[in-house]
Amino acid sequence: ASDLHHSCQWGSGIRWGDGPTDTGMRRLALSEDDKSVRDWFIQTMKDLKCNVTVDEMGNIFAVRPGRRADVPATFIGSHLDTQPTGGRYDGILGVLAGIEVIKTMNDMGLETEGGVGVVDWTNEEGARFPISMVSSGVWAECIPLAHAHDLKEVPTVASLPTAASAPETMKSALQKIGYLGDIPCSYKSTPMAAHFEIHIEQGPYLVSANQRVGVVTAVQAYRWFRLNIIGRDTHTGTTAFEHRADALYAFAQMMVRAREVAASKGCLASVGIVEAKPGSVNTVPGKVSFSLDIRGPETEQVAEVEKELRTDFDAIAAAEGAGIGKPCRVEWTLDFDSPAVKFHEDCVDCVEQSAQAVVADASVADTKSLVRTIMSGAGHDSVFTSKRVPTSMIFIPCMDGLSHHPEEFSTADDCATGASVILQAVVRYDRK
Amino acid sequence: ASDLHHSCQWGSGIRWGDGPTDTGMRRLALSEDDKSVRDWFIQTMKDLKCNVTVDEMGNIFAVRPGRRADVPATFIGSHLDTQPTGGRYDGILGVLAGIEVIKTMNDMGLETEGGVGVVDWTNEEGARFPISMVSSGVWAECIPLAHAHDLKEVPTVASLPTAASAPETMKSALQKIGYLGDIPCSYKSTPMAAHFEIHIEQGPYLVSANQRVGVVTAVQAYRWFRLNIIGRDTHTGTTAFEHRADALYAFAQMMVRAREVAASKGCLASVGIVEAKPGSVNTVPGKVSFSLDIRGPETEQVAEVEKELRTDFDAIAAAEGAGIGKPCRVEWTLDFDSPAVKFHEDCVDCVEQSAQAVVADASVADTKSLVRTIMSGAGHDSVFTSKRVPTSMIFIPCMDGLSHHPEEFSTADDCATGASVILQAVVRYDRK
Ligand SMILES: NC(=O)NCCC(=O)O
Ligand SMILES: NC(=O)NCCC(=O)O
Numbered sequence: 126a127s128d129l130h131h132s133c134q135w136g137s138g139i140r141w142g143d144g145p146t147d148t149g150m151r152r153l154a155l156s157e158d159d160k161s162v163r164d165w166f167i168q169t170m171k172d173l174k175c176n177v178t179v180d181e182m183g184n185i186f187a188v189r190p191g192r193r194a195d196v197p198a199t200f201i202g203s204h205l206d207t208q209p210t211g212g213r214y215d216g217i218l219g220v221l222a223g224i225e226v227i228k229t230m231n232d233m234g235l236e237t238e239g240g241v242g243v244v245d246w247t248n249e250e251g252a253r254f255p256i257s258m259v260s261s262g263v264w265a266e267c268i269p270l271a272h273a274h275d276l277k278e279v280p281t282v283a284s285l286p287t288a289a290s291a292p293e294t295m296k297s298a299l300q301k302i303g304y305l306g307d308i309p310c311s312y313k314s315t316p317m318a319a320h321f322e323i324h325i326e327q328g329p330y331l332v333s334a335n336q337r338v339g340v341v342t343a344v345q346a347y348r349w350f351r352l353n354i355i356g357r358d359t360h361t362g363t364t365a366f367e368h369r370a371d372a373l374y375a376f377a378q379m380m381v382r383a384r385e386v387a388a389s390k391g392c393l394a395s396v397g398i399v400e401a402k403p404g405s406v407n408t409v410p411g412k413v414s415f416s417l418d419i420r421g422p423e424t425e426q427v428a429e430v431e432k433e434l435r436t437d438f439d440a441i442a443a444a445e446g447a448g449i450g451k452p453c454r455v456e457w458t459l460d461f462d463s464p465a466v467k468f469h470e471d472c473v474d475c476v477e478q479s480a481q482a483v484v485a486d487a488s489v490a491d492t493k494s495l496v497r498t499i500m501s502g503a504g505h506d507s508v509f510t511s512k513r514v515p516t517s518m519i520f521i522p523c524m525d526g527l528s529h530h531p532e533e534f535s536t537a538d539d540c541a542t543g544a545s546v547i548l549q550a551v552v553r554y555d556r557k
Numbered sequence: 558a559s560d561l562h563h564s565c566q567w568g569s570g571i572r573w574g575d576g577p578t579d580t581g582m583r584r585l586a587l588s589e590d591d592k593s594v595r596d597w598f599i600q601t602m603k604d605l606k607c608n609v610t611v612d613e614m615g616n617i618f619a620v621r622p623g624r625r626a627d628v629p630a631t632f633i634g635s636h637l638d639t640q641p642t643g644g645r646y647d648g649i650l651g652v653l654a655g656i657e658v659i660k661t662m663n664d665m666g667l668e669t670e671g672g673v674g675v676v677d678w679t680n681e682e683g684a685r686f687p688i689s690m691v692s693s694g695v696w697a698e699c700i701p702l703a704h705a706h707d708l709k710e711v712p713t714v715a716s717l718p719t720a721a722s723a724p725e726t727m728k729s730a731l732q733k734i735g736y737l738g739d740i741p742c743s744y745k746s747t748p749m750a751a752h753f754e755i756h757i758e759q760g761p762y763l764v765s766a767n768q769r770v771g772v773v774t775a776v777q778a779y780r781w782f783r784l785n786i787i788g789r790d791t792h793t794g795t796t797a798f799e800h801r802a803d804a805l806y807a808f809a810q811m812m813v814r815a816r817e818v819a820a821s822k823g824c825l826a827s828v829g830i831v832e833a834k835p836g837s838v839n840t841v842p843g844k845v846s847f848s849l850d851i852r853g854p855e856t857e858q859v860a861e862v863e864k865e866l867r868t869d870f871d872a873i874a875a876a877e878g879a880g881i882g883k884p885c886r887v888e889w890t891l892d893f894d895s896p897a898v899k900f901h902e903d904c905v906d907c908v909e910q911s912a913q914a915v916v917a918d919a920s921v922a923d924t925k926s927l928v929r930t931i932m933s934g935a936g937h938d939s940v941f942t943s944k945r946v947p948t949s950m951i952f953i954p955c956m957d958g959l960s961h962h963p964e965e966f967s968t969a970d971d972c973a974t975g976a977s978v979i980l981q982a983v984v985r986y987d988r989k
Contacts, residue, residue: 208790208835208837208839208840209835209836209837209840210790210834210835210840210843250837250839251838251839252837252838252839252840255838257838257839279836279837279838326795327792327794327795328792328795328796329800345794347794349838349839357959357962358640358642358961358962358963359959359960359961359962360759360760360934360935360960360961361825361827361829361850361852361961362759362777362779362825362850362852362934362935362936363758363759363760363933363934363935363958363960364760364825364934364958365825366816366819366820366825368761368958371827373812373828373829373831374812374813374816374828376809377808377809377810377812377813378809378813380805380806380809381806381809381810381813384798384806387798388798393793393794393796393797393798395793395803395839395841396805396806396833396842397793397805397833397836397837397838397839397840397841397842398833398836398837398838399805399831399833401828401829401830401831402642403640403641403642404641404711404829404830405640405641405682405684405711405829405830405961406683406684406687406689406711406781406829406830406848406850406892407640407682407683407684407689407781407827407829407850407935407961408640408641408642408684408829408961409827409829409961410828410829411642411962416838418793418794418838418839420793420794449957460838501795502792502794502795502796503792503794503795503839504794525881526795526796526800527789527791528791528792528795529790529791529792529793529837529839529840529841530789530790530791530843531790
């Protein structure tokens with residue numbers, strides 16, 4: 126836990142309290158702060174006698190060798206990048222727990238058949254480069270390397286003045302901080318026996334039920350879109366409502382409708398980014414672009430919400446500006462598609478058994494009930510590793526179910542419990 | 558007309574056609590382009606034997622002397638700044654018609670009792686510095702000089718990379734381009750006998766009725782606000798709708814409501830600027846700020862819309878986040894208040910008579926019907942001059958009633974008609 130806060134010195138974000146660790150994090154992928162924490166991670170792993178490699182997406186793999194050199198290592202992975210107004214646990218906990226596991230194994234002199242690795246995946250958040258889990262996606266050969274390298278940073282969180290310089294691409298950002306490795310980014314070049322990931326739940330179920338560990342069996346589906354609405358710039362003071370093709374008014378109606386439709390189907394729909402042009406008090410915006418994030422337990426549900434919204438948004442656009450025969454138009458671009466995932470039975474079993482073992486000495490009557498199976502609302506690098514190798518995840522409770530927020534918090538106890546579970550899960554898996 | 562397009566070389570905006578004049582304008586107040594057109598304006602007026610002065614707000618006054626030095630000049634005024642995606646007529650026409658009038662007077666050797674002046678008012682649009690007509694407002698002593706000097710540029714249209722440097726203030730921008738004059742900005746230091754302004758209508762009434770001239774008798778009321786909504790950043794994938802305090806969702810509902818309420822009272826309500834923070838696809842925005850422009854024929858109507866929206870916005874904010882006991886909050890700041898204006902009878906008469914005289918030889922049966930009285934939906938510098946000196950305005954038709962748009966257009970004929978009307982109006986007023 127002290128390592129966790131130590132690593133948070135690079136990229137400290139919004140301060141919300143007086144204590145030394147009472148700040149959030151703003152460590153955008155491939156920023157200078159990300160470089161610093163990466164340098165620290167590599168040095169730490171080398172000090173722990175791990176072999177470290179970096180691939181073309183800047184993913185960092187650190188392996189503690191096992192008895193046999195001919196089998197791939199079992200990995201613990203997550204990410205060190207954060208949201209622009211993120212906290213100290215999302216992703217960071219997963220990598221730091223990995224370090225903790227290696228330390229403990231060294232201290233105990235524990236030998237394993239295969240090696241045990243820790244991986245830091247690049248740009249998991251998708252906050253700076255707008256595909257989440259993009260680098261585990263390339264590793265799984267689900268996303269083409271060139272597509273990932275060409276991704277442009279999102280202007281609203283760009284680290285550089287946007288007006289002055291062209292937006293950074295992932296490749297140029299990797300080069301800039303010296304993390305464009307030369308190992309191909311692929312499960313073929315860096316094979317794994319399995320992938321385990323520990324993460325804060327980011328939702329309210331564990332914390333509100335006073336449960337200690339979530340055994341993650343699945344991840345919900347999601348799709349990310351970028352939409353443009355094209356209307357007509359005009360004067361706010363002299364243009365009657367019937368004479369407007371107000372792209373921002375169309376947006377407002379669309380956002381209201383999106384929640385309505387998603388809710389009716391047990392799904393979520395959210396807008397995180399919106400930009401209205403030209404951006405002047407007395408000009409009706411003729412152009413709006415915005416992000417749309419649709420999620421649901423099953424891939425088909427997300428597709429249904431999308432389908433209904435495509436129809437509804439067209440209708441909203443068509444009505445705004447109809448009076449002047451110049452209706453708004455709406456254009457959709459799919460940025461990212463992550464179908465629903467079910468994790469591997471073997472890995473889920475290892476996590477379940479380890480969790481039960483770790484909570485067994487808690488001072489409650491029914492320790493079994495401290496552990497539950499759970500579906501992840503958020504995407505994680507484990508989504509992509511699961512396409513190629515057995516994978517599962519461990520959730521621990523977090524305050525208020527809050528994340529992507531500076532005050533995101535899990536107790537040191539819960540973090541330690543999670544680290545013990547993942548250590549056991551890895552050892553169990555190695556012995557299978 | 559050729560001078561008009563000549564002057565548009567400084568600050569050319571969006572191209573919409575192939576012709577040499579088929580671009581809009583982007584000449585933000587006190588930008589380098591604004592400096593260039595100011596330099597040209599001053600040189601042109603000096604060549605026309607006018608005396609030129611610049612005041613502390615960068616207002617430029619050029620006076621063609623009359624027979625008597627002891628009476629103030631009658632002024633023709635408007636502005637040379639534009640919207641970020643503006644056109645070639647809004648404001649520009651008014652100053653260029655002034656130049657045309659002086660040229661014609663010189664050519665005709667016409668003598669007047671008092672002088673005749675042309676004034677370029679600074680930052681009329683309010684697009685870069687968010688108070689429209691701010692410099693005529695200071696001249697009228699309705700807006701304190703210090704308040705105007707301290708105005709910060711709007712980030713969405715800022716000329717400089719916003720991340721890198723502090724936003725420019727009006728005073729620093731004036732200094733930067735060398736237009737911080739030393740004459741006090743006041744009607745006392747630069748008195749006027751009267752102020753006439755010619756402008757494109759910016760609305761559809763003249764053009765759709767095939768009328769040639771609008772005699773402007775009044776200007777509708779408006780108020781500009783900047784609003785902040787404070788909610789809570791959280792994860793888009795793991796946070797149920799009931800657990801959100803989504804500031805952007807609250808905004809969307811407010812914008813929809815604003816149109817509803819304004820329409821029900823015969824008013825307008827418009828949002829031109831919106832910013833959502835932190836601006837990441839998978840974070841629910843915890844902070845939104847936006848502009849709100851409310852207009853109506855009478856000051857009281859605008860106040861009523863504001864009152865109703867204050868109540869409704871509070872209710873919308875209170876509902877969003879109620880589920881977690883952390884409802885959104887909304888804060889209002891009034892940036893600018895422009896009560897309804899009635900123009901001076903003497904000036905209105907001069908314009909009416911001049912307009913009738915100019916259209917009298919049109920080849921239609923009822924030339925009288927080519928002229929109508931009209932209320933202005935937009936604010937103009939004449940709003941503030943009217944507080945201190947007799948004022949009125951002349952409107953000419955513009956294509957589709959469109960303005961604050963690159964394709965804004967009035968025919969050369971209509972521009973010439975307007976210039977003739979304002980020349981006659983000034984001479985008539987001088988002889989009164
Ligand atoms: N865990 C997490 O926040 N992942 C980012 C991808 C997502 O938005 O689900
Ligand atoms: N004429 C004009 O566009 N004036 C700017 C102030 C306003 O928005 O009415």
